[in-house]
Each structure stands twice: as C-alpha cells, then as structure tokens.
Amino acid sequence: MEDDDLDLQLLMSGPANEANMYEVLGGTFGSTSLLRNVDGESAVQEIGPGNEVEDYLEPSMLGCFSGPWTCRQRGSRMRSRPWSVEIGRLFGSRYPCTSGTREYRTRKNNDHWTEDEVIELVDGVSKEGIGKWSKLKGIYFSTSIRTPVHLKDKWRNLVRACKAKNDSKKKINAHKATGLIVRRFKHRILAIEAKRLGKKKK
DNA sequence: CTAGGGTTAGAT
DNA sequence: ATCTAACCCTAG
Numbered sequence: 001m002e003d004d005d006l007d008l009q010l011l012m013s014g015p016a017n018e019a020n021m022y023e024v025l026g027g028t029f030g031s032t033s034l035l036r037n038v039d040g041e042s043a044v045q046e047i048g049p050g051n052e053v054e055d056y057l058e059p060s061m062l063g064c065f066s067g068p069w070t071c072r073q074r075g076s077r078m079r080s081r082p083w084s085v086e087i088g089r090l091f092g093s094r095y096p097c098t099s100g101t102r103e104y105r106t107r108k109n110n111d112h113w114t115e116d117e118v119i120e121l122v123d124g125v126s127k128e129g130i131g132k133w134s135k136l137k138g139i140y141f142s143t144s145i146r147t148p149v150h151l152k153d154k155w156r157n158l159v160r161a162c163k164a165k166n167d168s169k170k171k172i173n174a175h176k177a178t179g180l181i182v183r184r185f186k187h188r189i190l191a192i193e194a195k196r197l198g199k200k201k202k
Numbered sequence: 203c204t205a206g207g208g209t210t211a212g213a214t
Numbered sequence: 215a216t217c218t219a220a221c222c223c224t225a226g
Contacts, residue, residue, distance in 0.1 A: 112219070112220075131205085133203085133204070134203065134204085149203095149204085149222085150220080150221080152204070152205075152206095153220065154220080156206085157218080157220075160218085161218080178219075
C-alpha cells in the first residue's frame with residue numbers, strides 16, 4: 001500500500017490512538033508542527049507522543065476523524081478530497097502552518113472556479129472594465145464566496161493562461177478544465193487585456 | 203480599495 | 215522537479 005493510501009485509510013477509520021494521531025498529523029505537518037489548543041486561546045503545543053489527543057482537539061472534533069471519506073465534484077470527475085481540507089474542517093478552517101512566521105493558516109476556500117463563474121467574470125470585466133473588482137463583486141458575485149481580490153486574481157490567472165498558450169505549444173493542457181475555458185475565452189480576454197495595456201502606456 | 207509580488211497545494 | 219491555479223500579504 002502506498003503512503004497516500006495509508007493516510008487515507010487512517011482518516012477513514014480514524015486514528016487508533018494518540019500515537020497514531022501523532023503520526024497522522026506529524027506525518028504531514030512535520031515534526032515542528034504546532035497545534036492550537038482549543039481551550040486556552042494562547043496555548044500552543046508541539047505535537048508529540050507525550051500529549052493526549054484532547055490537547056489538540058475538543059471532543060466534538062474527534063468525531064470528524066471517524067466520518068466517511070467524502071468526495072466532491074471537481075471538473076467532470078469525482079476526486080477524493082485532499083485530506084488537508086479535512087484537517088481544515090477539524091480546526092474550523094484554521095489549521096496549523098509550518099512555514100513562515102504565522103502560527104496557522106486561515107484558508108477559507110480552496111475551490112476551483114466553475115465555468116459559469118468564469119463566464120460571469122469575463123462578462124463582468126468586459127462590461128465594467130478591468131480594475132472595478134469591488135463593483136464587480138457587488139453586481140455579479142454578491143452571493144458568491146468570491147471576494148474582489150479573488151476576482152482580480154482569477155482574471156490575472158486567466159490572462160496568464162491565455163498568454164502562456166500563445167507563447168509555447170509545449171505546455172498545453174497542464175490542467176484540462178482550464179484549457180477548455182481558455183480556449184473559449186482567449187480572444188475576449190486578450191482583447192480586454194490589450195486595451196488595458198494600451199491605456200497604461202499613456 | 204487595487205496592483206502586484208509571494209506562498210501553497212495539487213497535478214504531472 | 216516543475217508548473218499552474220488559488221490564495222495571501224501589503225504598499226500606496
């Protein structure tokens with residue numbers, strides 16, 4: 001059995017004991033990982049064999065470990081949810097961060113854009129122009145999780161993807177879903193972008 | 203608030 | 215090992 005399968009297995013069945021839990025968490029986050037103690041706001045502890053599971057998780061969270069391994073739709077095929085997402089749920093979308101100065105990461109959403117969302121974005125930008133991200137959010141994405149910054153970032157990624165395919169033919173379909181979208185909107189996106197660059201020079 | 207550099211996760 | 219998409223950081 002491969003390592004990934006093992007991790008998956010552990011999450012499906014739940015860690016057998018504290019040591020196993022330590023393995024599961026430590027295995028991914030590394031030996032220096034820190035977990036916030038749920039009770040004490042300031043208490044941060046290193047994951048270690050000397051600690052109990054309760055040091056890291058409150059009882060209600062423990063149930064998450066034995067739940068079924070769920071899948072979600074991404075693109076056209078089902079894919080198992082990365083277990084980092086599962087960990088994110090365990091920690092209320094605040095899960096430990098091993099790099100940098102931050103104690104933990106707070107990543108709210110890690111989903112890929114749907115084709116419909118991209119259509120909205122391209123439509124919106126062509127009507128309102130580039131750089132009106134907050135306005136765009138209000139008009140086209142008012143009920144969406146996407147923030148103005150997300151819109152801006154996505155647009156940048158779209159432009160980059162379009163340009164990448166102009167430059168070289170070697171790295172096509174790095175990601176299939178994006179490839180389709182890019183093929184469909186390439187001309188509109190590049191036209192809008194060209195307009196922006198034109199204005200910028202003046 | 204936006205622009206743009208930086209970081210991270212997942213796929214190849 | 216490298217690349218992309220999504221997300222973060224923050225100056226201005």
